[in-house]
Amino acid sequence: MDRQEDGIRSARPPAGDAPPTRRSTGPVPLPSAVRSGRPPTSAGVRPPWWTTSGFYIGLGVAGALAVFVALGRLGYYDIWFIVDNLSSGFGPLILSLEFTTYSFVIGISFAFGLGLVRAHPPKVGKHLARKGTRGRFSFLWRWPLYGFATGFVATVRGTPFLVQMNIVAISLAYVYPQFTFLGWNQFCWFGLLALTINTTGYQAEVFRGGIQSVEAGQIEGAKAVGLTRTQTFFRITLPQTFRLITLPLTNEWISNFKTATILSALTVEEVYYWSKETIAINDVHPIEGFVMLAIFYLLINVTLSRVVTYIEKVRRIPGLGTPIPEVSYTKRVLRGELPARARG
Amino acid sequence: MSSIHARGVRKSFGDLEVLRGVDLDVNPGEVLCIVGPSGSGKSTLLRCINLLITPDEGEIYLDNIALTDPHIRPEWVRQQIGMVFQQFNLFTHLSAKKNVMLALRHVKHLDRKKAEATAKAQLGRVGLADKLNAYPAQLSGGQQQRVAIARALAMDPKVILFDEPTSALDPESIQDVLAVMGRLGQEGMTMAVVTHEMGFAKEVADRVIFFDGGRVIEEGSPDEIFERAGHERTQSFMKKILR
Numbered sequence A: 001m002d003r004q005e006d007g008i009r010s011a012r013p014p015a016g017d018a019p020p021t022r023r024s025t026g027p028v029p030l031p032s033a034v035r036s037g038r039p040p041t042s043a044g045v046r047p048p049w050w051t052t053s054g055f056y057i058g059l060g061v062a063g064a065l066a067v068f069v070a071l072g073r074l075g076y077y078d079i080w081f082i083v084d085n086l087s088s089g090f091g092p093l094i095l096s097l098e099f100t101t102y103s104f105v106i107g108i109s110f111a112f113g114l115g116l117v118r119a120h121p122p123k124v125g126k127h128l129a130r131k132g133t134r135g136r137f138s139f140l141w142r143w144p145l146y147g148f149a150t151g152f153v154a155t156v157r158g159t160p161f162l163v164q165m166n167i168v169a170i171s172l173a174y175v176y177p178q179f180t181f182l183g184w185n186q187f188c189w190f191g192l193l194a195l196t197i198n199t200t201g202y203q204a205e206v207f208r209g210g211i212q213s214v215e216a217g218q219i220e221g222a223k224a225v226g227l228t229r230t231q232t233f234f235r236i237t238l239p240q241t242f243r244l245i246t247l248p249l250t251n252e253w254i255s256n257f258k259t260a261t262i263l264s265a266l267t268v269e270e271v272y273y274w275s276k277e278t279i280a281i282n283d284v285h286p287i288e289g290f291v292m293l294a295i296f297y298l299l300i301n302v303t304l305s306r307v308v309t310y311i312e313k314v315r316r317i318p319g320l321g322t323p324i325p326e327v328s329y330t331k332r333v334l335r336g337e338l339p340a341r342a343r344g
Numbered sequence B: 001m002s003s004i005h006a007r008g009v010r011k012s013f014g015d016l017e018v019l020r021g022v023d024l025d026v027n028p029g030e031v032l033c034i035v036g037p038s039g040s041g042k043s044t045l046l047r048c049i050n051l052l053i054t055p056d057e058g059e060i061y062l063d064n065i066a067l068t069d070p071h072i073r074p075e076w077v078r079q080q081i082g083m084v085f086q087q088f089n090l091f092t093h094l095s096a097k098k099n100v101m102l103a104l105r106h107v108k109h110l111d112r113k114k115a116e117a118t119a120k121a122q123l124g125r126v127g128l129a130d131k132l133n134a135y136p137a138q139l140s141g142g143q144q145q146r147v148a149i150a151r152a153l154a155m156d157p158k159v160i161l162f163d164e165p166t167s168a169l170d171p172e173s174i175q176d177v178l179a180v181m182g183r184l185g186q187e188g189m190t191m192a193v194v195t196h197e198m199g200f201a202k203e204v205a206d207r208v209i210f211f212d213g214g215r216v217i218e219e220g221s222p223d224e225i226f227e228r229a230g231h232e233r234t235q236s237f238m239k240k241i242l243r
Ligand SMILES: Nc1ncnc2c1ncn2[C@@H]1O[C@H](COP(=O)(O)OP(=O)(O)OP(=O)(O)O)[C@@H](O)[C@H]1O
Pocket: B013, B016, B018, B036, B037, B038, B039, B040, B041, B042, B043, B044, B045
């Protein structure tokens, strides 16, 4: 076979001079990239540095840093103050991460149940039509459950977190005006509860969407080989759901992390409270305080997204979840993976 | 060898009456082809037979067991009656081998080694011994359909139902799949095949049924149905598809 048709260019320029009679002298040796069994996209020929995504990300970061430094030099804020005080925010930052993660993890178990209920809206006719008594009247308990789940999700998604938090905290403060438990005061606990309720609502929708986007054909295939409904759920629906919701669930964690700033309104000393009370007001460095905050959030969220994207890529099953973007023809030519012109 | 007998099967979706009293026999070791226009209820009929849909009325027997008896577990029925779909319906998150193994492990409760050996043997039988670890998305349509056939065969069913198994395939893959099905028929598997592949029906089918408007209109040998149909609706349908 002609090398050009392999879509791989060897180190030597393509042999336009090689006569077609070569074929008869024996098999053409394969390029090293193919012999070693590695995919031709990343092996053999190193793509030019200026076509890699890393280069453009680096460019973006460098640009942002340049603007950041330039504004500092122009006297908008004091870079050295930021450098000196950044570490004092680590404690509050960790507290923020704790609130985010605890509420997120507790939320998952409830959200899973709510999402499951919401993914299967009850149908009176369908259930009544069942033969025998098994499951025939299940709409009697399905309706209230579905109603509760839907109402819960609608309330959480339809009202601001600040409002939810105040309602939770103020009503609980009447009953438990003051206590300390595991080193946290009452407001920390009320805030954690509010945040958990909030993220549960959003995660429930993520689960519902994930469960419902498993194709009907998958369920049908499972039934047709004799799996029960429970087996189908645990062996087919759930494994596919988890792959479908990785990205939306990561988004929800990030969103939850940002929502946690609002706990500062309850005087919880998390990272926003720190930047506002300690840096902006006490030290009278308002811009620096919020720039530091932006640095923290950006670093953590960007790192998390990239880690999750990487895990998704490594653990990917073809045909499921986020598709790998196709590399454009032009880009592949630039990387030296394809000949510049297709030969007739 | 087993047989299927359906008597007076009716099914409606809301106001739409899809099956209007179907009587159907698939005799032991027979390959029965079902042809008929789109929307006539062929898929619905096959789904009723392995209880993916519960019929409203009528009886369906596998040998002499009434499948429509409410005391019979539908999972048991589906284990006895294999089904191959137009869209393959392979489990996207499992490799070809695991697709075949899943029901062996969790429905038949075989241990891993036995299940794996069966899966390998069945995939070899349909010519996919070199694709054990490929995921469905990495296989061509014809290969996916053959995995689906292997998955059905692995359960050692008494009857297999095929619902337009080649309608989503390119001409070359169609031949691969039909070859596998033809071989199965010769080996004496009882099969009911909804298909528009007249070549296949003529060569492999023992009997052909023309189905329209939720009823069996006419049945007979392939020649009788395709060439010398008695019913005028059959004739006009044949004219359309044979042209
Ligand atoms: N679950 C369902 N709910 C409501 N209507 C349905 C359902 N399944 C099938 N139908 C209707 O029943 C009729 C028969 O459908 P069916 O799929 O059995 O036809 P078919 O003969 O297999 O057609 P085709 O050759 O296009 O596959 C169609 O009008 C279809 O819209």
